[in-house]
Amino acid sequence: MHTEYNMIVIALLALLQILATDAKLSAWLKHKGPEPEETAVAVAVLEFPASSAVLRRRKREWVIPPIRTPENDRGPFPKHIVQISSSFNKEAKMVYSISGEGADLDPKGLFTVNRNNGSLYVTRALDREAKDKYVLQAHSIAADGEDREDPMEIIVVVIDMNDNTPVFIQNTFLGTVPEASAMGFEFMTVTATDADDPNTDNADIRYSILSQSPQEPVPAMFTINPVTGVIRVNTAGLDREKYPEYTLKVAAGDMQGEGRVGTGTAVITVTDSNDKAPKFEKTSYSVSIPENKVGAVVVKMPVTYGDEPQSPAWTAKFRIINGNSGGCFAVNTGPSKQEGIITTVKPLDFEQNSKFTLLVVAENDVPFAKPLTTSTTAVTVNVLDVNEAPVFDPEEQIISKPEDVAVGSELTVYTATDPDTARTQKVTYRVGSDPAGWVSVDGETGLVKVSSPMDRESPFVKDDIYKALILAMDDDPVPATGTGTLVIELKDVNDNAPTIEEREIRVCNKQSAPVLLSVMDEDGPGFAAPYRVELLGDSKNIWTTVMDETKTGIRLTLKTALQQGDYSIDLRVYDNLSFYQDSTILASVCDCTGDKVHCPPQSLSPDLVYYCTAE
Numbered sequence: 001m002h003t004e005y006n007m008i009v010i011a012l013l014a015l016l017q018i019l020a021t022d023a024k025l026s027a028w029l030k031h032k033g034p035e036p037e038e039t040a041v042a043v044a045v046l047e048f049p050a051s052s053a054v055l056r057r058r059k060r061e062w063v064i065p066p067i068r069t070p071e072n073d074r075g076p077f078p079k080h081i082v083q084i085s086s087s088f089n090k091e092a093k094m095v096y097s098i099s100g101e102g103a104d105l106d107p108k109g110l111f112t113v114n115r116n117n118g119s120l121y122v123t124r125a126l127d128r129e130a131k132d133k134y135v136l137q138a139h140s141i142a143a144d145g146e147d148r149e150d151p152m153e154i155i156v157v158v159i160d161m162n163d164n165t166p167v168f169i170q171n172t173f174l175g176t177v178p179e180a181s182a183m184g185f186e187f188m189t190v191t192a193t194d195a196d197d198p199n200t201d202n203a204d205i206r207y208s209i210l211s212q213s214p215q216e217p218v219p220a221m222f223t224i225n226p227v228t229g230v231i232r233v234n235t236a237g238l239d240r241e242k243y244p245e246y247t248l249k250v251a252a253g254d255m256q257g258e259g260r261v262g263t264g265t266a267v268i269t270v271t272d273s274n275d276k277a278p279k280f281e282k283t284s285y286s287v288s289i290p291e292n293k294v295g296a297v298v299v300k301m302p303v304t305y306g307d308e309p310q311s312p313a314w315t316a317k318f319r320i321i322n323g324n325s326g327g328c329f330a331v332n333t334g335p336s337k338q339e340g341i342i343t344t345v346k347p348l349d350f351e352q353n354s355k356f357t358l359l360v361v362a363e364n365d366v367p368f369a370k371p372l373t374t375s376t377t378a379v380t381v382n383v384l385d386v387n388e389a390p391v392f393d394p395e396e397q398i399i400s401k402p403e404d405v406a407v408g409s410e411l412t413v414y415t416a417t418d419p420d421t422a423r424t425q426k427v428t429y430r431v432g433s434d435p436a437g438w439v440s441v442d443g444e445t446g447l448v449k450v451s452s453p454m455d456r457e458s459p460f461v462k463d464d465i466y467k468a469l470i471l472a473m474d475d476d477p478v479p480a481t482g483t484g485t486l487v488i489e490l491k492d493v494n495d496n497a498p499t500i501e502e503r504e505i506r507v508c509n510k511q512s513a514p515v516l517l518s519v520m521d522e523d524g525p526g527f528a529a530p531y532r533v534e535l536l537g538d539s540k541n542i543w544t545t546v547m548d549e550t551k552t553g554i555r556l557t558l559k560t561a562l563q564q565g566d567y568s569i570d571l572r573v574y575d576n577l578s579f580y581q582d583s584t585i586l587a588s589v590c591d592c593t594g595d596k597v598h599c600p601p602q603s604l605s606p607d608l609v610y611y612c613t614a615e
Helices: 002-019 023-031
Strands: 044-047 067-070 079-085 094-100 111-113 119-122 133-142 152-159 172-178 186-189 206-213 222-224 230-233 245-253 261-271 284-290 297-304 316-322 329-333 339-344 355-364 375-384 396-402 410-413 428-433 439-441 447-450 465-473 481-491 504-510 515-520 532-535 543-547 553-558 565-574 580-593
Touching (some): 067 079, 079 152, 111 133, 172 186, 222 245, 284 297, 297 355, 316 329, 329 355, 339 355, 396 410, 553 565, 553 580
Parallel strands (some): 044 079, 396 481, 504 580
Antiparallel strands (some): 094 133, 133 152, 186 230, 206 245, 245 261, 316 355, 329 339, 410 447, 428 465, 439 447, 543 553, 565 580
16 A cells, blocks of 8 residues: 555656756756755655665566656756655665766766755756657665665656747649649648657647739639648639649648648649640541552641640540551651651552551540540542562472482472462563572473482481472563472482491401491481491401491401501491492501500511501
8 A cells, every 4th residue: 555655646746846946956056056955846756665674675566657847948957856765764864876868878967866865856958859758767875885775767758848830841842733623633732840749739730821822813723631731723713824823822830720830832833734636737638559568658647736835735646447447557646746647567459459548536645624526537548559579379388209209300380379460461480599400490380390310418408308499470571579489308218328437447466456347328217227247358257347236336356367567358338228338448457466556667568667556
């Protein structure tokens, strides 16, 4: 009960302490006289918790409520704000001190304590905007030096006063509003800030309009939301041509508009609205364009305006609303923003359609501010016939033939048609590109024949494919030529016998190591490996041969000792279809042993000396 009673007393006294003054303490700080006596004004008393053990320290068991004191207090200073009392002050002489923010930490000396009676003072006016709270530690020590109390935390909260005027965040706010805006249209916001406590009325701002210039056509063309600062149109009648700009003087008052007032300026520019439709200078056009041209300019269609130049309401855009079902045309706005330009996006075909009639409408980049009649123009496009090149069908013709097809054999008939159906023209043919000179074409019929033997293994053949270009020409005074590609897939035949790549070898004449010979065949799979080999003539008495595991290499071994010298070896190699070829290899036999081939100089012919060394 004693503790609860103390807490109630402390709370009540904290409400009274903001009015407390102590003239004696102020005089003492000014003249450095003796410590002031207790003030007669009631202040809160903060008592260290009682202890049942007189000579023993006791921890606090409750939290001291914050001490509240107003900012900008006029004094006099020092001002008594709270009384600190020890639970042992009746048993022993206690000495009080403080530490922390505003005591022995910056800002030092802001708070002081009477070391004899525990009176806590503030020495000068506080500023909440600079610092809104101070945390101190109060200490109570017996005069004989024994520490009787644990430090007690004291929080001093600075109470906000309305000492700051609202300030607009900009010197001048700039906004724009379309002349055709309806009543209630919101178009800009003004904002002010207040440095006072945002949780109090001291920073609760309300906005208002003080004046409008010009005051035409009515003095209250605009209104402002008092809470948000949003400015909106208050009445219809904005006219850019008559009143292109308004200046508003606006106010921001704290205390919900009843306190301090700051002023600012809002400049409003009235912008042009799209209230006039673009109009074509001509209601119809007739133009001619050659067929087959893509990206060709068909016509340019200027328009006129009544809106403000260079504004969004002044920039034109165009649409083809009829006559472009095939998507052959496109219309775009020209660089001047004042004309529509029609171009071709697909080739026109005189034989299919010799005339188009397009209906074009002119609009703006921004919607009309009110319903308006749009302007249209009709464009008649006459397609001009031009001499078109004959067209091969297909553009690339693929045929497959054996590579050994006989010279003079017919390969295919490759013809083109003339798209100029309105003209009577004759088409003739010739070979355009034939890298190997293998084909010929009949000029009248387009019949393609073999003119010289073809070879799949030729360097002109890539991946079994040979290509020749066939040309088709009409007989117009200005002839046109079409091109077709003849693709010949050459089928392989067994027209190449296998050969041995190595032409010379070296071996020792004693315990010689086998020599590996590589076999190659220019034919494709099915006409090459696996290979087999046999020795011819006297070679079979001196050498032995065997195919390796892959059947693509020959292991050649000397089986009879020979004197050092050069010898010929005759071999016959077969492909898998027994197509063969004979090959002769020069073997240099050296007086050495094993696979380290070395030919001593003294054993060579005196007329011609050979030096054989191991690789």
